[in-house]
Amino acid sequence: MKKAIQFGEQVEGYDIPVLNEREIRAAAGILFLVIFTSYLLIILTNDFVLAKYAITLFFTDFAIRVFVSPRFSPALIIGRLIVRNQVPEYVGARQKKFAWIVGVILSFTMLVLMVIVNSFSPITGIVCLLCMVFLFFESAFGICLACKVYAAVYKKKAQYCPGEVCQVKAREPIQKTSKVQLLIVLAFVGYIFLIARLFNADFRQKPYDMFGLFGPAKTASKSK
Numbered sequence: 001m002k003k004a005i006q007f008g009e010q011v012e013g014y015d016i017p018v019l020n021e022r023e024i025r026a027a028a029g030i031l032f033l034v035i036f037t038s039y040l041l042i043i044l045t046n047d048f049v050l051a052k053y054a055i056t057l058f059f060t061d062f063a064i065r066v067f068v069s070p071r072f073s074p075a076l077i078i079g080r081l082i083v084r085n086q087v088p089e090y091v092g093a094r095q096k097k098f099a100w101i102v103g104v105i106l107s108f109t110m111l112v113l114m115v116i117v118n119s120f121s122p123i124t125g126i127v128c129l130l131c132m133v134f135l136f137f138e139s140a141f142g143i144c145l146a147c148k149v150y151a152a153v154y155k156k157k158a159q160y161c162p163g164e165v166c167q168v169k170a171r172e173p174i175q176k177t178s179k180v181q182l183l184i185v186l187a188f189v190g191y192i193f194l195i196a197r198l199f200n201a202d203f204r205q206k207p208y209d210m211f212g213l214f215g216p217a218k219t220a221s222k223s224k
Helices: 021-045 049-067 074-082 093-116 122-141 146-154 179-204 215-223
Strands: 018-020 090-092
Touching: 018 021, 018 093, 021 049, 021 074, 021 090, 021 122, 049 074, 049 093, 090 093, 093 122, 093 146
Parallel strands: none
Antiparallel strands: 018 090
């Protein structure tokens, strides 16, 4: 029973409990998709229903990770099924637990304000945005932002970080960014602003139905 509820897994060659970063990233991607969709519905249609479901499920999943065990987290189980054929990438469980405690605090705040109290405010908007930023960085880049604070809070260096970023090592040539590449990025940003300035009016025009597949149907429904 103790082994079942422990935080992290004991893997040969690692002296502390670890977790599989690949399934964590997969789970983060799933949660990000749900929360981002609910956020769009709020902005576009003022519909908070999906957001309330998402917040409740988010809090429940993270509470299971922190207070029970990550192996019983539904999102992590789904993530494990998705990446089961990929080679595991092990990360230290301690810093992940700290990050997920932050997730519990944020989701509990949203649960109280939006689900229980049934309110919205700049606070709920900012907290929701923070959750999406954390999940996006985890799923897209493999960067655990909350883990960055772990060393400062506990005064100890994190072990077994994703991509071995905890290890002090020189970058390989393929990892280095030249000045020319940085200039290309800056030029691309300028290109975006130029397009927005020159073609903003054109881009705002609604596209027409090329094959007439939707227009007549809408007209017919209105006439009825």
